[in-house]
Amino acid sequence: MGYDMYLVRTPPGEDAAYEAASRSFDAAVExxxxxxxPHGHPEHQAAQTEVTRAYDAMESARxxxxxxxxxxxxxxxxxxxxFGMLVAAQPPDRPLPRAHAITSGQALPAPAGDAAAVQAQQYRRALEARLSWAPPHPGGIAAxxxxxxxxxxxxxxEIHAALAAYGTSRTTNPALLSEVVADADWWPAWIDYLHHAAGHGGFRTYGPPVT
Structure with missing residues (x-):
């Protein structure tokens, strides 16, 4: 179990590119x-090399x-x-279904024409506003x-503020940054993802439930 981040807006053409790359990967495997x-046969090894190449292309497309x-x-x-990229911030309270005159069950997506559909939509908009809430001038990403x-x-x-803080911090302690990259090989890719996400509406985070 871990954390999955997803861009709020998928880059144009990415879904089609990923589907095409997936088909190429499936064809290479087939x-x-x-x-x-046998695995050691030169022809099998060449085919496996193509599978690996197709898989890498599929992953890079997403x-x-x-x-x-x-x-x-x-x-x-x-x-x-x-690096000063996180800030403490208190989000608004979670909206309650009853405040929108609906039950918890009616808060789920409703069929067209359902009497509670309008109230449910209002509830989901309020929930979305809470999930995306940030101070007017964020100093970083809310922890x-x-x-x-x-x-x-x-x-x-939030992302721009976090990257600005990181840009200042990494120049004051380059030795620490070298240690970070050595110990956490995913860090450069994470910074790249933050830059990417800033241009596509930000990103959603899903992780293990808080207990």
């Missing part, structure tokens, strides 16, 4: 398996998703806090948004 040759193990996310939060399974939305403003 070709390799159809050979029915830029929407980024994942970290639970352990890595703990390290990530520690590092981001050290609570990198925990739990609610689907918190990290906004572009």
């Amino acid at each position: 070709h390799r398996d159809r050979l029915e040759l 830029t929407t998703h980024f994942c970290l193990t639970t352990w890595a996310m703990g390290d990530c939060r520690t590092l981001m806090d050290h 609570h948004k990198l925990g739990g399974d609610e689907g918190w939305i990290v906004t572009p403003g």
Whole structure:
């Protein structure tokens, strides 16, 4: 179990590119398996090389998703806090279905024409506003948004502030940054993902439930 991050807006054309890359990967696997040759056979090895290439191409086509193990996310939060990229912020209280004149069951997506559909939509908009809430001038990413399974939305403003803080911190202690990259090989990719997400509406975070 770990943490999964998803861009709020998928880059144009990415879904089609990923589907095409997936088909190429499936075809490469099918070709390799159809050979029915020993793993050490040169022709099988060449086919496996093509499978690996197709898999890498498929993975690189999907830029929407980024994942970290639970352990890595703990390290990530520690590092981001050290670099001044996180801030403490108190989100609004979670909206209650009864405040919108609906039950918990009616808060789920409703069929067209359902009498509670309008109120349910209002409730979901209120919930979305809470998940994406950030101070007017954020100083970084709200720390609570990198925990739990609610689907918190990290906004572009928060990301830009976090990256600005990181840009200042990394120049004052380059030795520490070298140690970070050596110990956490996912860190450069995480920073790249933050830059990417800032241009696509931010990202949602889903992790283990808070107990």
